[in-house]
Amino acid sequence: MAKIDVYKDWLKIEAKNRPLNYYQLLKFNNFVDDPKLIRERYRQLNAYVRKFATGDYIEESQALLNELAKAMLCLTDAERKAEYDHSLGRKVKGKEETDSYGRRTLETILRDDGIASPDQIKKAKNYADALGVDLQEALMQQKIADPEKIMLAYAESIGVPFVSLDDVPVDEYYAPQINPVTARQNSFVPIMSDMGKLIVASPKPLSIDVEDELRMLFETQVSYAICTPQQVNAAIAKYYPRDAVQKIVKRTSEDEKSDVVEKKSKQKVAKAGKVYTNAAKKNRVKLALVCFNFGFMLGAFGVYLGIKHAALFKIIGAGVILGAIAAACAWLLAPASMPEDE
DSSP: OOOOOHHHHTTOOOOOSSSOOHHHHTTOOTTOOOHHHHHHHHHHHHHHHGGGSSGGGHHHHHHHHHHHHHHHHHHTSHHHHHHHHHHTTOOOOOTTSOOTTOOOOHHHHHHHTTSSOHHHHHHHHHHHHHHTOOHHHHHHHTTOSOHHHHHHHHHHHHTOOBOOTTTSOOOTTTGGGSOHHHHHHHTOEEEEEETTEEEEEESSOOOHHHHHHHHHHHTSEEEEEEOOHHHHHHHHHHHSOTTOOOOOOOOOOHHHHHHHHHHHHHHHHHTTTOOOOHHHHHHHHHHHHHHHHHHHHHHHHHHHHHSTTOOHHHHHHHHHHHHHHHHHHHHHHSOSOOGGGO
């Protein structure tokens, strides 16, 4: 099977510098601030890449779909986007300016985008006040508009990403490790880990208590994306039924595996009283080989001079013994660091 460059061959991105940043991946110029435009571009690319999800390039397409989802989730999250833009060199806007991303209120979005009329919004607000629920919940309960449109508007109004669980499924590594009762009572499911944060999908912001519980469980920061109640309820029914049991799974990412291997290696060397740098390790091997050769020649020559006409195996044996002793001494006495390490 021919090797493929998914960015160039599928997305028609000619940029040679890799890895691509999130803006390049979604085919934007840096620092685009319109979350609606970002989501639309993501959905277009997501639908296109899904065409390659069967056949010879299943793994490549899934990896690219994950990258696209991470880009969209980051760039439609006001806080994470600000951090990401800063890492790309964007200057922070002055305090005298309004919201960096031109965020509108939920009512404004509903009215300006034609999702609900002013009369419908007023009716929903009265209903929300009477029942003590949020406006977006009242709008859905009264079936004033499509739930996804309402939740998209709500996500934009609070500056967090919206996600469809049809596009970004539940992460099956994290899901079993979460307490089913916590997930059911707070209506959320984990969808992925990105930029050192676990991202969960929920129709509402997470409480501080839930964030703390997840942070302690996975030892990572927690972020969230808005989804429709219907989708999260279906996911909870699948992953957290009443008889579900929490499973504690050891972390198995490649980085963590490498960390464990490196730690064990250092512990073994530390038992000898030294932790050797990479340069020192190479020098240690070279020094041992030189000392072995020198010891071998000295031992063999000494036996030859001391015992005239000595058997060949005695000469070689003496050389090997003395060479091994010299190499062992060099191995143990070699310095733990070298000047190039400074």
